[in-house]
Amino acid sequence: MAFLADSLSRIKPSATIAVTNKARELKAAGRDVIGLGAGEPDFDTPDNIKEAAIKAIRDGKTKYTAVDGIPELKAAIVGKFKRENHLDYSIDEITVGTGGKQVLYNALMATLNPGDEVIVPAPYWVSYPEMVALGGGTPVEVPTTQASGYKISPAALDKAITAKTKWVIFNSPSNPSGAAYTRAELKALTDVLMRHPHVWVLTDDMYEHLVYDGFVYTTVAEVEPGLKDRTLTVNGVSKAYAMTGWRIGYAGGPKHLIKAIATIQSQSTSNPSSISQWAAVEALNGPQDFIPKFAEAFRQRRDLVVSMLNQANGIVCPRPEGAFYVFPSCAGTIGRKTAGGKKIATDEDFVTALLEEEGVAVVQGSAFGLAPFFRISYATSDRVLEDACGRIQRFCAGMR
Numbered sequence: 001m002a003f004l005a006d007s008l009s010r011i012k013p014s015a016t017i018a019v020t021n022k023a024r025e026l027k028a029a030g031r032d033v034i035g036l037g038a039g040e041p042d043f044d045t046p047d048n049i050k051e052a053a054i055k056a057i058r059d060g061k062t063k064y065t066a067v068d069g070i071p072e073l074k075a076a077i078v079g080k081f082k083r084e085n086h087l088d089y090s091i092d093e094i095t096v097g098t099g100g101k102q103v104l105y106n107a108l109m110a111t112l113n114p115g116d117e118v119i120v121p122a123p124y125w126v127s128y129p130e131m132v133a134l135g136g137g138t139p140v141e142v143p144t145t146q147a148s149g150y151k152i153s154p155a156a157l158d159k160a161i162t163a164k165t166k167w168v169i170f171n172s173p174s175n176p177s178g179a180a181y182t183r184a185e186l187k188a189l190t191d192v193l194m195r196h197p198h199v200w201v202l203t204d205d206m207y208e209h210l211v212y213d214g215f216v217y218t219t220v221a222e223v224e225p226g227l228k229d230r231t232l233t234v235n236g237v238s239k240a241y242a243m244t245g246w247r248i249g250y251a252g253g254p255k256h257l258i259k260a261i262a263t264i265q266s267q268s269t270s271n272p273s274s275i276s277q278w279a280a281v282e283a284l285n286g287p288q289d290f291i292p293k294f295a296e297a298f299r300q301r302r303d304l305v306v307s308m309l310n311q312a313n314g315i316v317c318p319r320p321e322g323a324f325y326v327f328p329s330c331a332g333t334i335g336r337k338t339a340g341g342k343k344i345a346t347d348e349d350f351v352t353a354l355l356e357e358e359g360v361a362v363v364q365g366s367a368f369g370l371a372p373f374f375r376i377s378y379a380t381s382d383r384v385l386e387d388a389c390g391r392i393q394r395f396c397a398g399m400r
């Protein structure tokens with residue numbers, strides 16, 4: 001009898017975490033390595049949020065809480081959805097989990113039956129197809145192209161929908177491409193979904209606040225109120241408030257789904273950290289003025305990286321609307337040989353040779369379901385980005 005569960009054979013470990021670990025190992029061994037693999041802001045959590053957490057500890061807010069969040073945080077989330085997304089959720093339509101990741105996981109575990117299909121536009125965040133597979137569902141990947149800005153077309157969405165489709169996952173701005181859908185683009189997609197009443201929408205709005213050049217952010221239920229009763233609007237404090245380690249994510253959605261999510265959570269992790277919940281109350285209710293400052297720093301870095309990468313031989317890098325990633329093509333390097341003598345046949349060869357020869361850690365596009373590309377996280381200082389992009393230029397210039 002096998003010791004490990006069969007479900008484990010359906011999933012693979014996170015490629016982004018693997019790259020981060022590999023870069024860390026090389027660094028520990030004394031190599032000069034620049035890690036551009038991790039998906040977290042390099043900024044520190046703002047002081048008012050830290051102080052709220054310290055106060056929560058001092059005030060003894062250190063006990064178990066309601067499984068899916070304290071009422072004060074749920075009220076802050078209701079306020080956030082109203083203020084920023086013009087969405088009216090009531091307290092019992094809100095759930096709080098240990099990161100957006102847990103909320104997404106719970107939602108899929110609470111709804112998937114064997115054979116259920118989940119549409120995942122590619123490139124996608126690495127965890128979507130794995131979570132779907134773990135839940136016994138079937139991920140249906142719909143590839144996009146660089147020419148379409150890595151956005152799924154209404155026709156491609158329509159074609160992917162079958163009688164078995166349970167969810168479609170939207171992630172705008174996207175990890176890994178940075179692509180964000182305009183209101184008109186989103187409306188064209190929601191029009192398709194209005195014709196398929198059995199399909200639910202999981203919208204992962206984690207990068208909502210990181211959009212640039214005056215881009216106006218909108219979310220699914222705001223664009224098409226007719227979809228609100230079959231949409232789960234997922235968000236969190238990790239990216240917008242530089243709070244990745246605090247582990248607070250949340251969602252708004254129909255009551256029966258929110259209740260099912262709480263049931264899953266009650267038999268697994270129970271409540272997210274009480275201290276982090278109080279910090280999140282301050283994040284959502286407190287001053288928001290540093291968000292545009294974070295965003296402006298990211299915009300400058302995006303422009304630097306896009307400009308430098310487009311000067312590298314064989315690399316084509318579009319300028320994405322948001323998040324802190326770029327997703328350039330390395331198609332122009334395929335079939336060539338590096339200065340170190342390595343033949344580049346795939347994007348995985350490209351990133352492996354780049355790490356070995358120039359000490360720059362990025363993640364291959366195939367890990368996100370689209371090749372030959374790679375993802376760079378530009379959530380690091382200008383100086384480090386200049387150094388890294390300079391190395392990529394040298395790496396590409398050295399190819400024969």
Ligand SMILES: Cc1ncc(COP(=O)(O)O)c(C=O)c1O
Pocket residue numbers: 039098099100101102125171174175204206236237238244247248249
């Ligand atoms: C697209 C996307 N969704 C969800 C998450 C999960 O965020 P967290 O669990 O930190 O809230 C991430 C984090 O990398 C992400 O990139």
